[in-house]
Amino acid sequence: MKVRIKFSKQGSLRFIGHLDVMRYFQKLNRRAALDLTYTKGFSPHQEMSFAAPLGLGLTSDGEYADIEFESLPGSSEELVKRMNEVSVPELQVIDAVLLPDQAKNAMSILAGADYELSFREGYEPEDPEGFFKALEDYLSRETIPVTKNTKTGTQDVDLKVQIREWRRLPGNRLFFKVDTGSRSNLKPEFIMECFYESLGREYDPLTFEVNRTEMYGEIDRKLVPLYAYGRRF
Amino acid sequence: MRKLALSDEILLSIDKPSRYTGGEYNSYNKPWDSVTLHAAFCFPDVYEIATANLGMQIIYEQFNRRPDALCDRVYSPWLDLDKIMRERKIPLFAVESQQKVRDFDLLLITLQYEMCYTNVLGILDLSGIPLHASDRTEEDPIVIGGGTCTYNPEPMADFFDVFYMGESETQYDRVMDILIAAKNNGQRRITTLEQLAEVPGLYVPQFYEARYHEDGTLASFTPVNPHGKTRIRKEIVADMSADLPYPKHPIVPFTRGMMDRATLEVMRGCIRGCRFCQAGMIYRPVRNRSLEFLKKTAVEMLESSGYEEINLSSLSTSDYSEFAELLDFLLPYCEEHKINIGIPSLRIDAFSLDVMDKIQDIKKTSLTFAPEAGSQRLRDVINKGLTEEEILEGARQAFTGGWNKVKLYFMLGQPLETEEDVKAIPVLADKIARVYYETVPKEQRQGKVSIQSSTSFFVTKPFTPFQWAPMCREEEFTEKAMLVKETFREQLNRKSLVYHYHAENQTELEGLFARGDRRVGRAIEEAYRRGCIYDAWGEYLKYDVWLEVLNDLGLSFEFYNFRERPIDELFPWDFIDIGVTKEFLAREWQRAKEGKVTPNCREQCSGCGARCFGGGVCFEGQN
């Protein structure tokens, strides 16, 4: 039985790398005494996979892991409670859903994600209105062709296609819904970097605090939150 | 949300930022204002090494279980952050509260190996605490040292207000009471130090004066403050079944540390007085933890931490009286819960091979022997109660049981070692290989047998029968290692034999710190000022700088390391009473010279003096 859990990673846990998050869950699952499926063979380990690594320094309210269970510990609510009792306050399980048997794992269906950006203390623009006006102009262009550095070289992409939605939020914050995953992947910091470059300004990677808020798969060209692939139990 | 001491800009620019952000599962994180006494415990090395230390976890528990105190943790910032903190004058902080170290009432620093001494100065310096205890003010925390190296605290005497000699469980509650009362009364620092000096096991170095003879040896060592005791007896827990603090809910680091597992301490001390071994003497007598405690604690630790491995720790776990019963419990439990058991320091015999067979399951990793010396003669000199027959028989059983990799550990440069003893190392390795070819029929051999031998260089330690003995010079060490290497080439099974040795110039410095006196402290300070830090990390040891400093200060290895010390010489550490008497050690030194073996504590008591603590092996079978 595969259960998909959604969790947050906040505060000082933004400095814990992806591998350490995986290790953290292995121990958390043991502490919660969950009845999990272990791989066969010499050194058995839990069958668990994560939707997408979160970059160091980012926080999130929308992380996902798929975990294979032998038996379920009561209801979704009970599972969430049991896990949170043995977790640190800065990493909390938000939701748990049971996936259909043939469900693909979160990593392979991942198509999009939501992010909220806020200016880090000391990095706020002097003229916020001017800033957002310029951003609006930039993002309203017909196409936004940019060149991205990849592991193998460079790649020409159109930001316009990869940004599915964006808006200004109260408190000079920003919301982005972007492509994420193996087919098309865009990081919100990269949008801002391209924008600063278009203004001829240098982009300091510390400018924004970034919080991931949700991750999606895609059905019929519509983004579906990863939790909606299963049902609460 | 906790406010961090370092900015995101810094944290994102350094390696493994989570070393500095705390918040680990099972950490106490007590609110700063909820207690009177704020203690910070420091292991002066990088986080991953430090978190493995059991002593630290015990003290952490001992302090935090009190409602009126908290204990936070401090580690050495790695070189990348060290540099930033110095450049920007950022004060060192503790990881949980993220408060400045200098704001604590008490700073406990554990000295687990000599090569961490410059790191200790780094900790004080980065914290803004004067290096010299005598320069500290009412605003500075009281700095207490503990751990293995405090059995000769003298090289570090100037930098500590207090040393705690021995096991933490017995007196720290009293220390806390004194400090809390002092804080409530606004008492002066000197009064507090005088009160602490009267607590058993506590040593306040500035209350003592050392005088030297013209030849440099110690003439006298006496208290100059009436509160200083003439002799400081180490503290030990005589009854290990008492309700002692233990990390039953151990902190689980986020990053993978040296010890990604729960540590179950089965006993303290060791019954076997190997003559080179300091631990074997200073932790006497052997005291078992009760089987019931171990069973209960093992389960509680594993359940509360989620660790996938448990380590049975002690100096010589095979000697634990109820070892078989403990394993009868642990093996099925761990199998059911998919937990690995680690048992370092097993003696190789039929029983332990059987145990290893069970815990190693399918994959047979290599088997470790520590004969320490190649020849039987030298093994008798060092009192390693292990005969060649036992080694070969152990190997034979292991090979029959399916192992084909053996690791052997030896020490080079032990006192009274001859060329023959050195050459005996490869010969012993070869004999073991021969045993393989004799015992395992051709058709059952899975590849070649592999015998790996490594040698380390011997460092003379205080409170051992060898404390009078000279150490080898660097050239001698190298010659010996070369001789071993050559002799390996002459062996019949040389293709199955591998030899490693570490050419470490650490050894001489370690010797200097181990048996040094107060004057060595000046060298440590000067070396630190000239940029030495992380000396324990071979690649960062600035050996040339050290040599320059010693030269400039007129300190020599000749005096501290290379001479044989007369039997009646007053040693800098003689004011410490470890229970084991100097007479016993001298007797053992004599027996070493005669090549006589001394039985272990369970075979026969040799009257070492440790009986005075009123517990442990000395009283076994007497009630």
Ligand code: SF4
């Ligand atoms: S067996 Fe020997 S070397 Fe090992 S701890 Fe005991 S005394 Fe020391």
Ligand code: SF4
């Ligand atoms: S007094 Fe005897 S039994 Fe006790 S530690 Fe010393 S030698 Fe061993």
